[in-house]
Amino acid sequence: xxxxxxxRKSLTSLAEEKYVNKKFIRDEDERPKxxxxxxxxxxxxxxxxxxxESGGERAxxxxxxxxxxxxxxxxQVVDHGVDTELVKDMTRSARQFFDxxxxxxxxxxxxxxxxxxxxxxxxxxxxxxxxxxxIVTYFSYPIxxxxxxxxxxxxxxxxxxxxxxxxxxxxLGCKLLEILSxxxxxxxxALSKACVEMDQKVVVNFYPKCPQPxxxxxLKRHTDPGLITLLLQDQVGGLQATRDGGKTxxxxxxxxxxxxVNLGDCGHYLSNGRFKNADHQAVVNSNxxxxxxxxxxxxxxxxxxxxxxxxxGEKSMVNEPxxxxxxxxxxxxxxxxxxxxxxxxxxxxxQEENLQKVKVEAKVMSCKSLEEILA
Numbered sequence: 001x002x003x004x005x006x007x008r009k010s011l012t013s014l015a016e017e018k019y020v021n022k023k024f025i026r027d028e029d030e031r032p033k034x035x036x037x038x039x040x041x042x043x044x045x046x047x048x049x050x051x052x053e054s055g056g057e058r059a060x061x062x063x064x065x066x067x068x069x070x071x072x073x074x075x076q077v078v079d080h081g082v083d084t085e086l087v088k089d090m091t092r093s094a095r096q097f098f099d100x101x102x103x104x105x106x107x108x109x110x111x112x113x114x115x116x117x118x119x120x121x122x123x124x125x126x127x128x129x130x131x132x133x134x135i136v137t138y139f140s141y142p143i144x145x146x147x148x149x150x151x152x153x154x155x156x157x158x159x160x161x162x163x164x165x166x167x168x169x170x171x172l173g174c175k176l177l178e179i180l181s182x183x184x185x186x187x188x189x190a191l192s193k194a195c196v197e198m199d200q201k202v203v204v205n206f207y208p209k210c211p212q213p214x215x216x217x218x219l220k221r222h223t224d225p226g227l228i229t230l231l232l233q234d235q236v237g238g239l240q241a242t243r244d245g246g247k248t249x250x251x252x253x254x255x256x257x258x259x260x261v262n263l264g265d266c267g268h269y270l271s272n273g274r275f276k277n278a279d280h281q282a283v284v285n286s287n288x289x290x291x292x293x294x295x296x297x298x299x300x301x302x303x304x305x306x307x308x309x310x311x312x313g314e315k316s317m318v319n320e321p322x323x324x325x326x327x328x329x330x331x332x333x334x335x336x337x338x339x340x341x342x343x344x345x346x347x348x349x350x351q352e353e354n355l356q357k358v359k360v361e362a363k364v365m366s367c368k369s370l371e372e373i374l375a
Contacts, residue, residue: 073276116150226298
């Protein structure tokens with residue numbers, strides 16, 4: 001297999017190859033266990049109709065959301081109020097971008113630490129194994145943080161569509177945070193206040209068809225570092241979740257027009273562990289490409305993370321207050337270090353196996369030589 005030059009190619013160009021490049025091949029324990037289209041209905045689909053009103057329907061839907069956060073840290077919402085035509089426009093714009101020639105997409109190459117743009121796999125530097133995806137990402141809130149030079153200029157309506165989409169997703173995210181705050185027995189603005197000033201980052205994922213999907217992942221297993229993530233996905237399927245540490249996985253059933261809501265590490269910490277941080281990954285397939293749009297609602301970098309409520313008899317799961325920026329850096333560093341240590345252990349094991357093989361072969365050769373002398 002020829003070496004993959006990530007900086008000069010987009011992943012789309014490799015979709016028709018016969019084999020997956022070794023840079024994308026996962027260890028056996030990390031490979032998919034469940035097919036992309038073997039759907040489960042374990043993740044609840046919850047209507048937000050009437051969520052802004054008082055009454056029994058609102059109370060019941062809030063109860064369902066809290067229960068989903070306690071059980072999985074993941075649920076889907078419909079009747080959410082995000083404009084249907086805007087969702088279609090955002091999806092169309094995203095597909096048009098990824099259909100561009102590689103040289104057009106690479107004009108927004110974000111390798112080398114640039115904030116925003118296009119890249120294969122991930123913006124994280126030092127990855128041991130690559131994810132089978134292309135992404136385009138941009139920071140949308142606070143508005144003063146927007147760097148339009150890192151936003152694609154094709155298709156022509158990209159900026160207008162994504163600005164409108166980001167605004168409506170911010171409104172939806174804040175609405176959900178109110179419900180979670182109330183579910184914790186706090187004032188409805190408690191989680192928003194804890195964020196100081198809400199950050200928002202949008203990551204548009206494109207997962208091309210893969211020649212050997214059983215060997216790789218579209219996105220490795222992880223939890224999101226932020227507060228909540230709102231995911232719009234197409235109908236192909238590929239988002240998977242686990243709640244038993246990766247022993248068993250389910251593939252989330254795509255629902256037309258729904259947003260998947262993932263609770264992140266910050267939600268887990270601020271609730272003192274009551275709400276789970278969604279443990280998830282994305283798998284790929286050899287039949288269809290897949291598109292998803294993830295909107296991350298995160299605290300400001302200097303926001304302090306510490307449980308907002310500690311019930312009597314409980315201890316804080318956070319040893320001491322920490323800023324979101326510090327937590328994020330620590331998480332990313334730990335993830336990379338664990339991957340490197342795993343790679344080193346694998347290499348050491350192979351070296352030991354090769355050494356034992358050489359010793360056995362040397363012993364066999366020694367016995368043969370002795371037999372020849374005695375013959």
